[in-house]
Amino acid sequence: MSSSAIDNSTSPERQDGWNRPPIIQPDGEGELLEVAMGPHHPSTHGVFRMDVALDGERVIRLKPVFGYLHRNHEKIAEGASYLAAMPYTDRLDYFCSLSNNWAYALSVEKLTGQEVPERAEYLRVILAELTRIQNHASAIGFLMQEMGASGTPLMYAFREREKILDLFEALTGSRMMCNYMRFGGCRVDASAAWLDTARKVVAGLPSFVDEIDRLLSSNEILMARCQGVGILRADLAVNAGISGPMLRATGVNYDIRKVDHYGIYDRFKFRIPLGEVGDIYDRYMVRMLEMRESITILEQALKEIPGGPIMDPKAKSRGFRPKPGEAYGRIEAPKGELGFYLISDGSGNPYRYRVRPPSLINLTVLEDMCLGVNVADVVLIFGSVDIVLGEVDR
């Protein structure tokens, strides 16, 4: 590990600027203990490393190290056709493969101007909101695990997740890597039986969210460890490009479903939960309340879904060559703003294929939130950011 890895040097470029991390001075004398948390660590959500310098228990310096799961997704996509990149998007944020598919399909549809039929739009919304619910439940479960709850809330979350994964498997053929959206619609139509099962599952979800809420939200340990810890200011959050529940927990009302009006989200009535303080507890509550709002959207969508085709009739399945140009499309993925930037040169492969990873950019402020706190809180703060390494490193 080179010494520049965690060098919080006092050069002028480092210190100036309201949006730079604070400089923490150690309390006592003696050396700082330099610890590498990761890449093999029970609580780092995957292969991620944080080089921390500790003064006793307090964190003086923290530098994240990425790249342990860098799988060259962008380079592979440049050599593959547009459609061949779709299964790779599943593996970006591997909890939420359907949202990733939608973001990519949306970007290509922005590039080419394809229209998506109504039934396909409803199916996209249904699957995206189911994905959001199981992602937030798992995120809360993993946060509890890191707090020491030894897997019980995670078991509850995964119990519901399995029901949702059964739905995914029945429709798309796979539990996790669904590869379901296509440019101009969806791959397979949902039968009436599937929609009925989905309605039954959604009918059982409110009681699950109530159960988790009752179990956790007023838990003494949770409140003591999470309230007032890891506070993020709203202006720094916006400047650092934070998006998703982490941004809304600081009080900023910015949800891409309401801002960009993509898909048919305008037809559904749902609210955006906002936090006040921006600490871990706010992020936890925002995710909890977003689960409830997703259930509302699901109930409306499952009631109103019309019949019809699920694929743009003019869409070509072979020889897909968009005209030269570029497009940037983004959606509100469960982790934040997931965007795809595509440059087309008229051939069948993208010239430039870029994934805008919400998890990586949400980690920009990890340093700011963790400096000066105890090392035990670092694990919690990191867990509340809710990242997936597949997306951070691509």
Add this chain to the structure above:
Amino acid sequence: MKTVEETKAAIEAAVPGARVEIVSNPSVSAQHSLLIAPGDALAVAKFLHDDAELALDFLSNATGVDWPDKEIAEKVKVTRTVVKTVEGVEQSVEETVEETRKRIEPGYLEAVYHLYSVAKKQGPVVIRLRTVNRSDQVELPSLTAVWRSAEFQEREIFDLYGIVFTGHPDLRRLLMWDGFKDHPMRRDYVEPDDFEYEPTAHDEVLARAVAHRNRDQRSEVRVQEDGATL
């Protein structure tokens, strides 16, 4: 929400002498971008961030693009004076011939930034910065002082493309290890020859697999002191 022409006019009014061009986007998305000279980039970025009407306080995406050198073959009509024999008499005649001339249009590396406004809920505004060439003049100013979210994204562009961002607080590789020497996302990157594509191979993939197999069998097996083989 301003159009790209209005944005250009606003920039030129606020930052006098700024060199801004519009790069038109032929696709349906109509997301036209503004090409800004690197020398003016920081001033323009500050204006875009601080302006009351634009209020572009959110840098959503910063990415690099590699445009390699292009060899352009042009057909040029060349008029030359030639000595020819016409009806038995040597004369100087002007001849027009079509020649194919090849020239190399130098390539560059590009950094593209997508900006949104959280306060006004509008966007995107796309700005582009280009380096002089791909080999030795690859510096661009860092916009991290204006938007913090550029910090990791510019590090990634440095890692994968090789653009050096001057003024970046901590410019190191982000995804590859520190000792890595190449910039992998460039179009002329040669991947290490460390694998054979598939067991049931054919054509060039098969040739590569055979080469690997021969190389492997020819290599000697070295034995360490404690018996483990290398």
Add this chain to the structure above:
Amino acid sequence: MVEEALKIELGKQGVFVTTIEELYNWGRRNSVWPMQFGLACCAIEMIATTMARYDLARFGAEVFRPSPRQADMMIISGTVTKKMAPQVVRLYNQMAEPKYVIAMGACAISGGPFKQGYNVLKGIDRYIPVDVHIPGCPPRPEALIEAFMMLQKKISGQHLTGADRPRHLDAAQQGEFPVPVQGAHDLEPTSNKGVWTVPVVIQ
């Protein structure tokens, strides 16, 4: 050797007849503790296998130990990148014998869908010996359970003496596996010749 029928009869009387080898392997195979080591997407299926629906714990994998010193088995679940490969080999070296490796998913077997990547290691069996390979992307939890049972069968088939005894009982075979170094363009060496050779090429 005692006949099967006699064994059962004695068992009904409360007398249990076995060989040391069977007893030893029975104890080992029914308490294989995996190391908590998830790399990528397959890790989520691995976690799902330990959850209420599929429950790997009833097969003996009761606790996932975070420390390699206390673990018996490493499930390589996910893509091994070249940046991570030295760490994986180091962790394998730190595990105490007897130790087993399950390569879960296409990425751990051969690089999987990311095989063309410049940062992707084309299969962890280039550096460490693998006992069970599970194909799939990701393999279902049932496939992981099947692999676990296969490993258990492999353990019960291991003999205490003889030429084919496992590594931890054979002084000549023990040793640390060399950790690759991250070079300027690639890992050095690109593979461990003692563990892996280029697969047979069908021409």
